[in-house]
Every structure is written in structure tokens, then in C-alpha cells.
Amino acid sequence: MHGRCYNPKNNRYALYGARGIKVCDEWHDLATFCADVGEPPTPQHQIERDDNDGDYEPSNVRWATPKEQARNRRTTLRITYRGEEKSLAEWVELLGLNYHQVHRRITEYGWSVEQAFNQPIREMH
Numbered sequence: 001m002h003g004r005c006y007n008p009k010n011n012r013y014a015l016y017g018a019r020g021i022k023v024c025d026e027w028h029d030l031a032t033f034c035a036d037v038g039e040p041p042t043p044q045h046q047i048e049r050d051d052n053d054g055d056y057e058p059s060n061v062r063w064a065t066p067k068e069q070a071r072n073r074r075t076t077l078r079i080t081y082r083g084e085e086k087s088l089a090e091w092v093e094l095l096g097l098n099y100h101q102v103h104r105r106i107t108e109y110g111w112s113v114e115q116a117f118n119q120p121i122r123e124m125h
Contacts, residue, residue, distance in 0.1 A: 024057035081113050
């Protein structure tokens, strides 16, 4: 976290520190950071910022699995459907749809979310 934000030699610095992402002053002390966020629930969990443009601070971090982190990238396609916003990956998982097919329908073919989610996939004969 500190290396990404403050060390220009860190291979992830361009995605964090160079974009202005910082660690709150209190968390420069490891004991304070640990007291605020606690232990990760499992060894797979890593610290995650809810707002990818926001800093590492108590109101913007949580422990997340790699799957959760993959769904919270700046490049993640966010979809509002039935009044609720989720990543496209979350929606297709919930609705039992094919991710690549729905992604293509929305991004390449310009379909509405309603169409992309509800139009049956034609069978090839």
C-alpha cells in the first residue's frame, strides 16, 4: 500500500501514487492501521478501496477476495438494472447469463441493458 503510493520505483506506482492516491496520515503507523482494519478474514483477502479514485482511509477500505477485487477495477463495466448497480460480472452470475455474449451486446452492438439481459441467445442450426 505504501510502496504503491509513495515509491516511484514500485511497478504499481503509476496506478496509485502518480494518480494522487495516498494513505491517510494515521495509517503511516502500522499499529493504527491494524487497529482500524483488523486482520484479514482469510489469507486470500487483501485490502481493497471501495472508490478506486479515493485514498486508503478508514471510510474507503475493506478486506476483499481476488474475485471481489476483480469486480472493482476502474475498467469494470458497471450496470444499473432494476434500480441496482453491480458489475456486469455480478449481474450475469446472478441472472445465469453468458458474460462474453452480454458484454458484446452492450459494448459492441449498442444494445440496451434490458435487451442484452432479456433477449434469448439464438441457437445455431
